[in-house]
Amino acid sequence: MYNLRRFILKHHVIILFILLEVISILLLARSQNFHRNWMVNTTNDAVGKIYEWGSEVGNYFRLNSANKELAEENAMLRKQLSVIYDTTTCTYDISNGDTLYEYIPAQVVNNSTNQANNYIIINKGKLDGIRRDMSVISTDGIVGVVTDVSRHYASVMSLLHSKSVVGVRIKESQELASLKWETNNYRYGMVEDIPTHIVLQPGDTILTSSHSHIFPEDLLVGTIEEFYPTAVDALNKAKIRYATDFATLRHVYVINDLHKPELDSLKARLQ
Amino acid sequence: MNKTVLQIIRFVVLVLFQVLVINHIRLGGYVHPYIYLTFILLLPFSMPKWQLLVLGFVLGLTVDLFTGTPGLHAGATTLMAFSRPSIIKLVSGSLKFDNIQEPNLGQLDGMWFLRYVFCLVFIHHFALFFLESFSFRLIGQVLLRILLSVPVSIFLIMMILYIFKRERKRE
Numbered sequence: 001m002y003n004l005r006r007f008i009l010k011h012h013v014i015i016l017f018i019l020l021e022v023i024s025i026l027l028l029a030r031s032q033n034f035h036r037n038w039m040v041n042t043t044n045d046a047v048g049k050i051y052e053w054g055s056e057v058g059n060y061f062r063l064n065s066a067n068k069e070l071a072e073e074n075a076m077l078r079k080q081l082s083v084i085y086d087t088t089t090c091t092y093d094i095s096n097g098d099t100l101y102e103y104i105p106a107q108v109v110n111n112s113t114n115q116a117n118n119y120i121i122i123n124k125g126k127l128d129g130i131r132r133d134m135s136v137i138s139t140d141g142i143v144g145v146v147t148d149v150s151r152h153y154a155s156v157m158s159l160l161h162s163k164s165v166v167g168v169r170i171k172e173s174q175e176l177a178s179l180k181w182e183t184n185n186y187r188y189g190m191v192e193d194i195p196t197h198i199v200l201q202p203g204d205t206i207l208t209s210s211h212s213h214i215f216p217e218d219l220l221v222g223t224i225e226e227f228y229p230t231a232v233d234a235l236n237k238a239k240i241r242y243a244t245d246f247a248t249l250r251h252v253y254v255i256n257d258l259h260k261p262e263l264d265s266l267k268a269r270l271q
Numbered sequence: 272m273n274k275t276v277l278q279i280i281r282f283v284v285l286v287l288f289q290v291l292v293i294n295h296i297r298l299g300g301y302v303h304p305y306i307y308l309t310f311i312l313l314l315p316f317s318m319p320k321w322q323l324l325v326l327g328f329v330l331g332l333t334v335d336l337f338t339g340t341p342g343l344h345a346g347a348t349t350l351m352a353f354s355r356p357s358i359i360k361l362v363s364g365s366l367k368f369d370n371i372q373e374p375n376l377g378q379l380d381g382m383w384f385l386r387y388v389f390c391l392v393f394i395h396h397f398a399l400f401f402l403e404s405f406s407f408r409l410i411g412q413v414l415l416r417i418l419l420s421v422p423v424s425i426f427l428i429m430m431i432l433y434i435f436k437r438e439r440k441r442e
Contacts, residue, residue, distance in 0.1 A: 017324055017349065020324060020325075028402060031341045043336045115340070119339040
C-alpha cells in the first residue's frame with residue numbers, strides 16, 4: 001500500500017496525463033457514432049445561445065442578400081401554388097389528399113465547412129417539434145440530417161461529414177446511386193455506385209431518391225461536375241457540385257415526414 | 272490586475288475569438304489555424320505540471336463543445352500541455368529565467384519565442400489532425416493540413432502575443 005502511494009506520488013503527472021488522454025480518446029470514439037453523446041446534448045443550449053449571439057452581429061451585414069433570397073423563393077412558391085389555385089372558385093384544390101410533409105423554418109446559428117466532420121446548429125429545437133433523423137433542406141438543395149436536439153436548438157449532420165451517405169437518383173436515367181463526401185472541398189461531393197452502363201455528362205442533375213427514407217423524393221442535390229469511369233465491371237464515380245452553398249447557409253427548413261412513424265413501424269415488423 | 276482574473280479573461284476571450292471568428296475563416300479547405308493555444312503558451316513557468324494538464328484538458332474540452340467534437344481538442348491540447356515543460360527546457364538550453372514569471376514577448380528573446388511557439392503548435396496540430404482523421408487512410412491530406420495550418424497558426428499567435436506584450440508595459 002505504501003509502495004503504491006509512493007508510486008502514484010512519484011509519477012502523478014504521467015498518470016494524470018494518461019488518464020486525461022484516455023478520457024479524450026473515449027469521448028472521441030463515442031462521438032464517431034451517428035448520434036453524439038450526452039455531453040454535446042447537455043451543453044447544446046448554452047453553446048447555441050453563444051453562437052446565436054455571434055451570428056446576430058453577422059446577420060446585419062447579410063440582410064440584403066437574405067431578403068433577395070426569400071423574395072425569390074416566395075415568387076417560386078406562388079408560381080407553384082397557381083397550379084392548384086382554382087380561379088373560378090377562388091379555392092386551392094389539393095386533390096391528392098393529406099399532407100405528407102411539414103416544413104419548419106429555422107436559422108443557422110453555427111456552421112462549419114472546414115472540418116472532417118461538419119455539423120450545423122439551428123435555432124429550433126424540441127419545443128418547436130424538431131426530432132432526430134428529420135431532414136434539413138435550404139432553398140437551393142438538401143443540407144443534412146438532424147442528429148441531436150435540445151430544447152431550443154438542434155445539431156444537424158451536414159452533407160459535409162465523413163459518415164454522411166444519401167441515396168440519390170440520376171434525373172435523366174432514373175438510376176440509383178449514393179452520395180458521399182470525400183473531398184476536402186465544401187462545394188463538391190462524390191456520387192458513387194453508379195451502374196456501369198451509365199455515362200454521365202457534366203451538368204447532369206442529381207435528385208434525392210425515396211429509398212433513403214431521410215429526404216423526400218426529387219429534391220435537388222446538385223449537378224455533375226466530372227465523371228470518372230473506372231475499370232471494367234466496377235461501379236463508376238462522379239464528382240458533384242452541391243446545389244446548396246454551405247458557406248453562406250442562413251435559412252433552412254426542417255422537414256417533418258408525417259408518414260415516417262407509420263413507415264418505420266412497418267419496417268420494424270418486417271425485421 | 273489579479274493574475275487569476277487576467278487568465279480567466281484570457282481564456283474566455285481566446286475561446287470566443289477562436290469559435291466565433293477564426294473557425295469561420297475559410298482558406299482553401301486545408302488551412303485551419305488554432306489560436307486558443309495562446310492561453311497555454313502564456314501560463315507561468317512555475318505552474319505545477321498537473322495544473323498545466325488539467326487546464327489544457329479543460330481548454331480543449333471547451334473548444335470541443337463549440338465544434339461538436341468531444342475529446343478531439345481536449346486530447347491534442349492535453350498532449351501539448353504535457354510537453355510544455357520539456358519543450359521549454361529544450362529551446363532554452365543554458366538560458367535561465369530568474370526574474371521572469373511567465374513567457375512574455377517583452378522580456379524574452381523573439382527567436383526563443385518563435386522556437387517555443389513552433390514546437391508546441393506543431394505538437395498540437397499534429398495530434399489534432401491525426402485524431403480528427405482517426406485513421407491513416409487520408410495520410411496525405413492530414414500531412415498537407417498540418418503543413419499549411421502550422422505557419423498560419425504561428426503567425427496569428429505571434430501577433431496576439433505582440434498585443435499582449437504591449438498591454439503588459441502599460442500596467
